[in-house]
Amino acid sequence: MDDIDLMQYESEILTILRSDIPPAEKRIQLDIYHDYELSQVMLTLTDSERDQFFQCFTSDQLANIFAQLPPEEAVELLRIMPAGQIKDIFAGMQSDDLIDVIECFTDPDERLTYLTLVGQKKRQGIMTLLDFNENLAGSIMNNNYIQINKEDSVKTAIKKMVDQAPQTEFINNLYVVDSGYLVGVLSLKEIISAGNRPQELIKDIMTTNLVAITPWTKNEEAIETMKDYDFVLLPVVNKDFKMLGIVSFDDMFEVLNKESDNDYSKLAGLTEIVIDEKKETVYSSVKKRMPWLLILLFINLITSSIITGFEDVLKLIPTLALFMPVILNLAGNTGVQSLGVIIRLFATNQLDGRKAVRRHLLKELLTGIINGIIIGCMLFLLVIGMRMLQGNPFAEVLPFALVIALSISVSQIVATLAGAIVPMMFNLLKVDPAVASGPLITTINDIISLLIYFGLASILFANYL
Template sequence: MNKITPEELLQLADDKKFLVIKERLSEENPIDIAGLFGEIPPERVAPFFRLLPKELAADTFVEMDSDMQEKLITGFSDYELHALVDELYVDDTVDIIEEMPANVVKRILASADPSMRSDINEILKYPGNSAGSIMTTEYVTLKPTMTASEAFDRIRQVGSDSETIYTCYVTSKDKKLVGVVTVKELLLASKEKTVAELMTENVIFAYTDEDREETVNRIRDYGLMALPVVDKEQRIVGIVTIDDALDVLTEESEEDFSKMAGVVPTETPYIKTSVLDLWKARIPWLLLLMISATFTGAIISNFENKLASCAVLIGFIPMLMDTGGNSGSQASVSVIRAISLGGISIKDIFRVLFKELRVGLLCCAVLAVCNFGKMFLVDKLLMGRTEEIDIQVMLTVCLTLAVTVVIAKLVGASLPLLAKAIKLDPAVMASPLITTLVDAISLLTYFGLASVFILG
């Protein structure tokens, strides 16, 4: 059957064919239903939402944007809200709560049963970028002494409320994590084997206060379906599942993309972000960088009269600045990504600098030689500027280029590492800021060399 369109849905409602709607919607995927609801007038969503079966309603609710969620909750009776919250997973509820105004949060917490409420408060207590904040508290624990078939009894009993049943966590009497066992291992083993015999004791885990990016990197690097989160006493307090890790990873890398482009990260997708919000995200860096360009401007102003007397030098300023900026951001982006993926840290700084020095020397040699050739063939011969572009000018430009490229590589590679070392965000150090710095360096070099070779 074809997917139902927003127009069809509204038409069916106008015709009062609610049973048909109920049937059609029940066959749809929650993500698609949330998308569908996003395309009809917001005030008409509630009646359709009420037609959804309980579980589908909860799954759909989680996928809606927060404005719509708030609108629905405001319209719900306490009974309806309780029925909804009852079906939600703890970590999804936390995500919803974080976007809601205080009065709605209060109502949601009041609707949750006591154990869920305490779980929610537990997760809310961890800082936003920690492993604790992205975990869920619904998972299956087993005892080492259980047999495989007893384990299945337990899974059947608690499984429907768990975010994943496929990885089960084996705990000792004092709740300490002693092993993991998968449903696959339990299924393929004979029924009398004990959990202790089947489990893996060498468990990969995260601490509640660990960085969330490191936590999800671990899930990816070890190819895990879920990662247990433990407290200081090695007691399991939650798990992070791979699908949540995927979301966090996407969020983190989108944040880095934004920061590298000098944009304050927003959580809404581009096409749904309002013009005003886009403006707010972009103007701070534009302003800051514009003001900081005063610095480069001042360098040029100081040299203005000399430039006027040797005007041919002006034409090479953009090339020098751009090539320096590009060299720097190549290095900085490489280093920023390596930091994010967990490949390097401040202790590697000398290794990184030595590497970049060599790459920079190789690059600058090629660029300087090519530029020398280009200036000779194109600028001097082809454009017939034999008089102005003499050997001194060519040397000044090419030497500046060489120096700028090497320095740009070193600055670009070291700033993110230094930022990380003093607990700043490495990504913020990327292209825009480095460009301003490299601009200044390349201009100072240019004018310094020009003073020596040409105007000296």
Template sequence: MFDYEDADELTKFAKQIEDLIHRKQYAQLRDLLLPLEAADIALLMMESEEQILPLVFRLLPKELAAEVFVELDSDQQEMLIQGFSNVELKEVLDELYLDDTVDIVEEMPANVVKRILRHSDPDTRKSINEILKYPEDSAGSIMTTEFVDLKASMTVEDAFKRIRRTGPDKETINISYVTDAGRHLLGLVSIRTLLFADDSEIIEDIMETNLVSVTTLDDQETVAMALSKYDFLALPVVDTENRLVGIVTVDDAIDVLQEETTEDIAKMAAMAPSDKPYLKTGVFETWKARTPWLMILMLSATFTGIILTKFEDSLAACAILTSFIPMLSGTGGNSGTQASTAVIRALSLGEVRFGDLPKVLWKEFRVSIICGICLAAANFVKMMLIDRWMMQNPDVTPLVALVVCATLVGTVLCAKLVGCSLPILAEKVGFDPAVMASPFISTIVDSLSLLVYFRFATLILHI
């Protein structure tokens, strides 16, 4: 296993592979690669020159080659498929699990998809088309139909015979699902339970009937969270009539969580999500992902300019107030981001729901008061000692300091209440809570902090 953060180790190994290929030491190269995990071989291929990929791929045993193929990025997969003969393509497809084949089909251009489907066997082709009919990001779109099913009337001995006969082609044999003649899900039995049962025992007597399942239209993130919550290795997927149609395994759940987390991070930074790695995303594509959001935020910041224009006479009467606007805006944005980040995480983990909004607001209200008073006290001391005394700025009077410190308390209060409530409200109306993160919170809080600032300035300084 490689240390993914150790670039030197990866580069050194990749150079060794290239050297062996250059010297045509193919047997030695094969012996070097065989002990490695498929994911590590794929990582090495990404670090090596692109033209050596087909040669390395053909040196690997069929099963390991298929596992490596799944781990490669879509561009490398497409390059290999384009170079495969029809026989090679069929051999790879025969070694892939159905859900991996579906993932590849979804990533490939139309001409490559047609070739893949043309060289898949009829049953696989039918299963692929059925899975592709389900909505994107649903349980049905990430499930596999390759699972072991048993009948309730079977004995343990019969069950083992069926597992041995059908198991090699299945995604997992750790859990077998018990169905009736109409494929309705009745229960499940683990391989552990079967191993410790007598051969003559009936499956119906030892199976678990208290099942957790999902439907084909459930959101994939909900499925992944369920697998995490219950520590399952797989989760059965049923249709509206409780007929077992597939399973979602834990490796697919990990991919979903990684995908969803990447998407949320992008949205929280005001960018359109991208499926490609950072270095493989083109400049033009990156520009398209970022510019619309920047445009929206820039236009929304117009409200800040309107407020400043409205109170320009006040700023002219007490120009020193201008110097504290960046600090107030920054503190407000940071306070709102803290609250929104904590709430977005709680929403994603199911710790907070819309009904908890009053509790969340009450908690953040108390936190904001304490934080605001602490920041205001520290800022008052700083303004008096540094701005007035050390920098000898006579415009920084105690009344000016009072305006700034009172605004700090109000800004932190507004920011935390806005930051904690917007993600919850967004989810309630069907938006992704991650959108209501740092950029939007900061833009809203900037306007609110200026309104609070000039209100206190008007009341205390009479300007």
């Protein structure tokens, strides 16, 4: 990457690294930059420049810089680094960041090789978290947190906080335990405010009205809990309320982004998300897109069969073919709108009971009816106006306009319901509702709309067939 393409801070950092000043002086000058900025520059360096870069920082500083990298990029760098340096960096990384990196080693032997470079205590914790499904809070749990005892004095608690802080990513809350069980919590503000009462016991000032989750709590539920209580940290406990770790808002934010990427990909008919455009090959693109394209190909053959089945109607009234794109496109777009709404509702756990489902289906039905009536009436008047301007008598235009208007009205209602019902069925089958992708909903609505369109035409023009 040329300097001209770099952002200003990247150019400044590169200038410092490429200068002839001693590493100690470089370290002082680089200290003003954020870890994220340093991590972005690290990706652009040559091997020799990267060696100089590493000499400017301690292992703990490098650990913080590595934590800012996308895990996939961090893995690429780790593969070309000596084992001793990796071990030092792993020692300084937080468990949740380290898990993200370890998970990117898909080969079991390679993963084990890098796990052996993690300290024994941290490695045991990581291996436990790796056992959790990625959709559960346990998979992103951080077992580094400030822990104090309920019998501690304020003075003792502050000392423990200061001692534990260097190894802990978050010091917003102090978690109070009794024989390992969570019994209370104190915010950083509360413990500082109590500093003028050093002999007061923690059990007398801690908050005992606790909100916690378990490692088996779904990520979506944990996010909702954070939103409801306006928390940035949540304690993770087992069924007996034994303290296991914490989950943070920044980790949950990453989960939300990943879920959004997955949902967008599924809505577009992709089997996987594109993580890095630079690494996306033609083969991988084809592999991701082909499954849905093949499925939709065979489903679309049904559409062709329907048109063939109503060939006599089209021969009699070829003008019907002119309005097929209008009816199909409107029905497809309506279905995707309804799908987008329900995917969002599922993602935010707003459809968690039969009453909520019935209420939403009724709302979608009424929406479809109102939209269908409005669009049907507009199209009815437009068709009559267009056909009569072409010199066709009203008596001949009326049944044709009725077919168009009724078809679009009924198609709107059916498409709206299909966009809601299909993902609901997927959800009942324990399949991600986002799999009911836009292309699938559109194709289903095409089939239904054609049946309605030609069915009504056959009924209204039965005397002519």
